[in-house]
Amino acid sequence: MATDLEQARQSIGGLSVESVTETGEGRRDMVVNMGPQHPSTHGVLRVVLDLQGENIVGTDVQIGYLHRGIEKLSEARTYTQVIPLTDRTDYTAAMTGNQGLCVAVERLMELEVPPRGRYIRTMIAELQRLASHLIWLGTHAMDIGAATVFLYCFRERERILDFFEAFSGARLTYSYYRVGGVAGDAPPGILQQIYEFTNYFVDRLAENEELLTGNDIWLARTQGVGIISAEEAVAIGLTGPSLRGSGLAYDIRKAEPYEAYADMDFEIPVFPDGDVFARYRVRIEEMKQSVRIIRQCIEHMPDGPVNVQDSRVTPPKREVAMTHMESMINHFMWNIHSFPTPKGEVYSAIESPKGELGYYIVSDGSNKPYRLRIRPPSFCNLQALPLLVRGQMIADVVACIGSIDIVLGEVDR
Amino acid sequence: MEWYYPFIVLAKVVIVLIGVSLAAYINVYFFRKELGRMQSRMGPNRVGPEGLLQSLADAVKMLIKEDTIPADSDRLLFKIGPALLIIPIFVAFAVVPFSNDWSFGQTVLHPVISNTNVGLLIVLALTSMGVYGVVMGGWASNNKYGMMGSLRASAQMISYEVTLGLSVIGVVMLAHSLNLGDIVEGQASGTFATWYIVRQFPAFIIFFAGIMAESARPPFDLPEAESELVAGYHVEYSGARFFIYQTAEWSAMLLWVCVAVILFFGGWLPPFGALSFIPGWLWFIAKCYALIFTIIWVGATWPRIRYDELMTLNWKVFLPIGIANFFIVAAWKTIAASLGVGV
């Protein structure tokens, strides 16, 4: 167990946390590679921990094991073809990956999605938030040792995936959003089922909360663990529920409403403590708010088209494709060339379940993005991990990783 | 002493060994099934009817798997680690009485291998030995997670030995004996009101937590906490040696449950005199499984406790309660003796 001083890398996000590796009390006994194969690093995260006993004196987070070059691949694909790639970024919330891209392209092309499309997209996004938070809750609880919650959460999530399958035909990589709308209108009867599901879900969420929120062991494991102050959180780039757990009410759904969020009545849960428990509470309360939004969407679901009425971006109908020479040419041209976008650049951010999901698109006027940059919330949130775990124990590292809700597919892209 | 006496002992040993091993596998099945149903799953249901042969299939699988020894490990310690854990536990079953005495005419058969006067001490002493197996296994595997697991295990088991020992002192003082059979007889009055769980409830809570920590059941499964230490002290073990570790863990739980039933739940005694037509060994088994059910239930519900909290809980909560319990029982006995009241 010789300590390799060469590995003493202190990557602590530029904040001045003094290195305690080799001096005096902060002596390091052991270097442990947590990951890339470890049950609770949520994929292929590698955390190099400098340990003194079970206490952590240094952290180096290493990523890149899942890097697939999605940004590079996008440059060789039309905007429509990029949509399936965005599924593969945050695969626990693939809908929001689609959504982020589509909102950005719509902003680039200055399109206005019709109301029904916006409502469906909002509802789907909130269902996706539920599904994503359920995975987070399950894995977070399992990391802390409550394996039962994990299975309960997946039980509820299956129901949501059933809805997604009815909408899109897939259970994980949906590719459901389209530029200017969605791929298809809601199947008949599904809205009623979703409404009934929300009632069921609220009960089940209360059950999960009973297992965790008041439990003394859970409190002992989460309260006062992984504290990050609001100033530090902003400085290190935390967004989403992780930031709101530090007491800052920054939510893009309120700050810069997109889709139909301007019409919705909901609150932004904020807890000021900045510890693991606060972030847990934020997400639990957020699920309740998501249920509210879903219900409002269904109650006020407008009629009409779900796609923008613009022949530039809306795919032609197949029925007419084979009836007329020109319509067939149009069909082929649209499918081969997709649609061009005006020259320019746009940065559009949406509130994904993990935080601020930004798409920066530079267009050179062609049908493919000249440069497509994804601002991944997980990536920026993971950067805060060394701050969260200072002075904690190994068991807390696991709790902290869970509490910032990272997905390595999005971190590495 | 009759000539056949050694054969009877030998027969008892064989029966207990087989019975304990069998019970360990039944427990694994019971555990999986109960956990499955609590988690809205089905549990094993593929191998055999209702999955009854799942544990057997797992055992066969583990026994025929390749047995790997990591490079640069301490091969000797790595090999004897599992044995050091399992042997003391099986030996300790020698002093556990499973039922009341059976009489065949003139002959009385004690359903215990060794009806010794210091049975409880032997159990405590032997189970303390088990920690060496864990420490050796974890340390010899030359794995950091294994070492941390074994460090945690040693600290946890040694600490909880203390409170465990302390919690049974009250029972021993009330029963005036360290013989496990006598402790059960000390609770006999026809109803469950004289069981020591009623008179020694705080001691039982400590004892219960202690046995969960000793047998590393969740929420005290820190030595092998899979989300932190991957698999803890047996992270490098595979095949037959892993199988021995698993068997030892389940047997240890069984042993502790048996002891708990004897100490606090009146062993084979029925809860009401009217129910005494049911044989004692059935009562014993029923009580054991009720306790195992509870252990699994708690493990399925509560999150894992953190290492420092585990220690805090032991030394700052359980130890003072145990000491207070000891003094209260001692004072009560002294007062009662001076008043001439039986206890």
Place this chain on the structure above:
Amino acid sequence: MGLDPDALLDRLQAHFPEAILQRAVARGEATALVRTGDLVAVATYCRDEGELRFDHLSDIAAVDWPRRPERFDVVYHLYSIPANHRLRLKVHAADGQPVPTVTAVWPAANWLEREVYDLMGVEFAGHPDLRRIMMWDDYPYFPLRKEFPTEGEPDEPADYHVSFPPGTERV
């Protein structure tokens, strides 16, 4: 929303008449091209000035324009949580010309700059820990540059893609 884009840029230009080389407003987004040497000063001003208060660095991206002498755009997306407005800062950088780091202004820039360095090859002067972050340490290319082929460099280890001429028997 907070300040409108034009007012934002006016304020910035008033304070840095030299350093702001260009300004643009498109689709409600304000963009300022900053002289590379003045980046840290502008960034600090953006963060600290009373009405701007860009406390949140959303993103750092780099865009490659191979035919331009200063071929890289490094793009900083700023957001102000208290004031709720956004600003895009841009600097130009030639190949091999380092860009001053903003890690001292926003610690969040640490990984973002590392990623830009890793994938685009823009160096950041003064960065505390400029290592590769996605690719492995001795990887020889910068994969997001335009000259890097999408399918990977030819001398990389062969990937799993197999081409199947028609009639190939399936194994």
Place this chain on the structure above:
Amino acid sequence: MAKVPVAPMIDGLKVTFDNLFRPPTTIQFPEERRPEQARERGMPVLRSFPDTGECRCVACGLCEVVCPGHCLEVHAQPEGGDRRVRILEAYILDASHCLFCGYCAAACPVEAVVMSDIQDMAGFSRRNMIFDLQQLMELGRRFEPTYQATKGAVEFRLPDPDTESGRLLENKPLDLSEGPVERPTPVAVPVRSKSV
């Protein structure tokens, strides 16, 4: 852990105990399956005409173009010296690169390639994931009844019947007076299919 475990922990025990008596939510997968959704996007397969057994594919190559994963290959040969007539020579799907996005099915003008309900594909070799024309047609024949049953809902990209997006130029509305044809046939275009 300064406090003694209190009521909330007992509440948690109640939850797990309640679940002990609820029916399990899992299903026994290979024997039981979830009800299939009409829009299910499984593996792409090729349909053929039931009467002649010929593949519907007209070798236009549109699916190859729209595929984001570049997993489709359509090989066509001009018949004789006539460049206007293309014969489908080979159709190769590399399912290990397939994203299951359904773009090929959406783009196909003759509904030849469709997304089937085949979800459980597994093989011991990467080459097992490569399907040729005959295999895709065989799978398509098996899928045909399901396709007919769920056809309406599979129509995946038609958000609104009022969308006049079929027109080529915005100022030149399309004449739809003929009404939609009942079954699109390859005869309508100057290409024809021929299975190899």
